[in-house]
Amino acid sequence: HDGATDTAKQIDGEALRVAMAHSLRYAIGKDPVTATLSDWRLALTRAVRDLVVDPWFAATRRAYAEKRKRVYYLSMEFLIGRLLEDAIHNLGLEAAAREAVAAHGVDYAALVDDEPDAALGNGGLGRLAACFLDSMSTVGVAAHGYGIRYEHGLFRQRFDQGWQGEEPEDWLRQRHAWEFERSEVAYPIGFGGEVSPGEGDGALWTPSDTVLAAAYDTPIPGWRGRWTNTLRLWDAQPVREFDLEPFNRGDYMAAAAPSVFAETISRVLYPDDTTPQGKELRLKQEYFFTAASLADILRRHRAMGLEPRSLAAHAAIQLNDTHPAIAGPELVRLLVDDHGLDFDEAFDVASATLNYTNHTLMPEALERWSTDLMGHALPRHMQIIERIDTRHARETKRPDSVRIVDNGEVRMGDLAFISAHRVNGVSALHTDLMKQTVFAELHALHPEKIVNQTNGVTPRRWLYGCNAGMRRLLTETLGSEEWAADLDRIAALAPLAEDAAFRERFQAIKTDNKRACAAWLEREHGVSVDPTAMFDIQIKRIHEYKRQLMNALETAALYNAIKADPSAEFAPRVKIFGGKAAPGYAMAKLIIKLINDIAATINADPAMKGRLAVAYPANYNVSMAEILIPAADLSEQISTAGKEASGTGNMKFAMNGALTVGTLDGANVEIRDAVGEENIFIFGQTAAEVLATRANGYAPQSFIDADPRLAQVVEQIEAGFFSGGDGERFRAVTENLRGHDWFQVCADFTSYYDRQRVVDDAWAKPEEWTRKAVLNAAGMGVFSSDRTIRGYAAEVWGVTPAC
């Protein structure tokens, strides 16, 4: 790609300084003398956005001119984080931006730090969608992201005496300078009401409530602006702004009711990332953005003079999990009721256009809506779902087989599978397990549908952007910055693992990043840590299957071991945790409190100085990950095998030269294959062994009895050793451990603890450690989301990237 047409207009620092001054004065309307830091940030954002518009229009015109098949990525979540610095990096404007900002007497780091995260997602699924947007623009897939413009993203986490508390997130308090309001693009979205028979297979649906879906567009520039796509987020607005009649009689609440009802739909992101609450509002959110997106897709298709029945040839729609699965029935409704196709042809068009990605095998995470709720909120769709079910039973000649509607529930996973052209898992192990478990019957009926697309992460944000030291070393070593758009080039580092001088530079970068991270921990969270110790990090949503509890138990056991024999050789460690629990997930919240109590005990013990420290900075989010990941020595990927569909943090850590301690779960298996088993610390049961242990009647107590280190820690917790003598506080945790322990923490503890001691020994040989770290980074080319998107393009969407 060297020398490919970088359409982004290159401007220098002086030109950008002038552009900033202009947008501050005329777009933000502020005089430099009174401008705040946020004003300057908005001014720079506008100046950079102005540079994105031309490449944006050029890509759109090319897509039309070259009649490119469009990709539409439908997701309830886009965990974007900050946008300004990412755009500056993609457009190659860092030097110019730093010069321009300094010329205005403003601190660049403070300006970048002032941007609120767009926290429009919970975790892995949402962040993957954001990485995919960056990669689709970088490889040149003509695509739109479609989602909801939540007024409030994922809650802010704060700790009160170590207990998680939640505060509303309000990223839109300040204007969001990246988006363009498209008030002319608005669609009425109906709910409830009645259905009366129509012509042929058609029907007339008369909704009882209607809201408007109004579009807001955010340009997504790819590397060097070679292609730029659109993220279109829908905002819910009332059809009728205001009800004058009740207002005139002084009933202001009634007057405002229409807008309150409407705006509630895009008010807030549901903070659950496994167990659906099954709330009607959530179903309305799912239908709201899905219906608006399909209306917009069909409008664009028809505006190109194309017939609705030819949709599959010109568009591929990706359903990001089951959350937009109502797309199947909705597309059939539009094609039958609005465009006059008969049911079977409409379903053929829909199932040739739609594709579905599954991100979890956790039974409780698979969405099922009661037929009452679905029939009440979406009566026409309930009819169509029944029809799809009947047709599938007829088509497969297996009337007794899988039913979408079963036992008063609509199983959205089965609906998505049956309505889709291709179904994919997100790692090789996960895709295999899908075929053996949740979709075994459907896989037998449709063996061609399931394909694997192992996840990836964008090297722009997760290496080039967050690790300036590595960026410089890679650019120098590989001769240009193009590795950021072609990560396979990073493999060239492998032979340099044998080069002492190169290792020294590589390690020096890690040390700098650790110092910066330690300074940030001190400044922002009042925790002081030793930057020369091993930074051992577990950051992800809190969930029992991710086993933060096992990490906490090992930490406490290490504490006991150091206390018992202070002369023993344990690697000095800083254990860093980060992650939010769904507000309604009591056990996850208890685990957070336990980690904070263990941290307080260890950090208060002078015997631990320089030996062991624990930090749990509150409000883990994308921007915090960008500080912690470059500073990591050890990446904790310790889920119960068979439970983590893929993981993506694991890839980001290895890309930044951290070694992994992990189970053979999700993409850890493929990371092991890529870096070599001697360069990763694998432990614990395999997915098959976990199932066997359960099948043979798992007795966690026997594992506690077999390992005195584990037994001691469990007894300490029960005695209130970490909780000021309050033995009751964690009773639910210890009782679960002794009596149930569904995620087999006790069964894997000994292997985990012993592997961590092997990690200690490896840490004691820094040259060998750094050699492994270089080989980890060198093996990460395949985990770029560019590779993942090229896989979807070839094997799912049938499109050819432009770049």
Ligand SMILES: CCc1ccc([C@H](C)CC(=O)N[C@@H]2O[C@H](CO)[C@@H](O)[C@H](O)[C@H]2O)cc1
């Ligand atoms: C309806 C409640 C709900 C919300 C979100 C989800 C997501 C599917 C959970 C999620 O984020 N899954 C993660 O997806 C990542 C991207 O593929 C994977 O890397 C993680 O392994 C998987 O846990 C499930 C249920």
